[in-house]
Amino acid sequence: MRKASINRKTSETAISAELALDGKGVSQIDTGIGFFDHMLTLMTKHGLFELTLRCDGDLEVDQHHSVEDTGIVLGQAFKEALGDKAGITRYASVTTPMDEALSFISVDVSGRPYLVYNVDGLKDKAGTFDTELTEEFFRAFVNHAGITLHINLAYGSNTHHIIESIFKGFGRVLDQAASVSGRIEGIPSTKGSL
Numbered sequence: 039m040r041k042a043s044i045n046r047k048t049s050e051t052a053i054s055a056e057l058a059l060d061g062k063g064v065s066q067i068d069t070g071i072g073f074f075d076h077m078l079t080l081m082t083k084h085g086l087f088e089l090t091l092r093c094d095g096d097l098e099v100d101q102h103h104s105v106e107d108t109g110i111v112l113g114q115a116f117k118e119a120l121g122d123k124a125g126i127t128r129y130a131s132v133t134t135p136m137d138e139a140l141s142f143i144s145v146d147v148s149g150r151p152y153l154v155y156n157v158d159g160l161k162d163k164a165g166t167f168d169t170e171l172t173e174e175f176f177r178a179f180v181n182h183a184g185i186t187l188h189i190n191l192a193y194g195s196n197t198h199h200i201i202e203s204i205f206k207g208f209g210r211v212l213d214q215a216a217s218v219s220g221r222i223e224g225i226p227s228t229k230g231s232l
């Protein structure tokens with residue numbers, strides 16, 4: 039089983055996470071931000087991961103540190119769980135509808151961090167969640183996982199649906215890219231490393 043445990047503590051957040059890539063979508067998540075918990079639960083479910091995550095953050099300031107640092111920890115966990123990346127599919131693209139919203143997400147488990155994030159039209163809040171932190175979460179994840187990630191919203195009007203489409207798609211695309219194909223031998227790069 040490909041998995042990783044990360045504990046990270048700063049003056050702003052204390053986070054513990056256990057991530058398994060080859061799971062059944064089961065999660066236990068508590069960040070203190072209800073909508074964010076909902077999104078990470080969906081990501082885990084549709085990525086068929088297993089995730090136990092707790093974040094005790096400085097929510098009396100705002101949600102920024104909690105969301106960004108959770109992205110850092112999950113990115114670190116994903117990278118560590120993948121190991122040397124031997125046999126993985128590496129590339130994946132998914133289209134995910136959520137009622138009237140539709141997102142396109144593509145990933146390359148490249149070893150190089152790069153985020154493209156084209157999502158417009160979000161209201162400021164979903165529940166208590168500051169929706170501008172969605173981009174911060176993905177940037178933190180990308181930088182610490184070492185992946186190239188393109189998130190493009192095609193259309194959508196409801197903020198909850200738009201972000202839900204993105205988190206479901208993110209789980210799906212990571213699952214596909216991390217999947218091991220019996221036809222791929224070794225590291226899937228002509229350079230021999232990722």
Ligand SMILES: [Mn+2]
Pocket residue numbers: 076198202
């Ligand atoms: Mn929902």
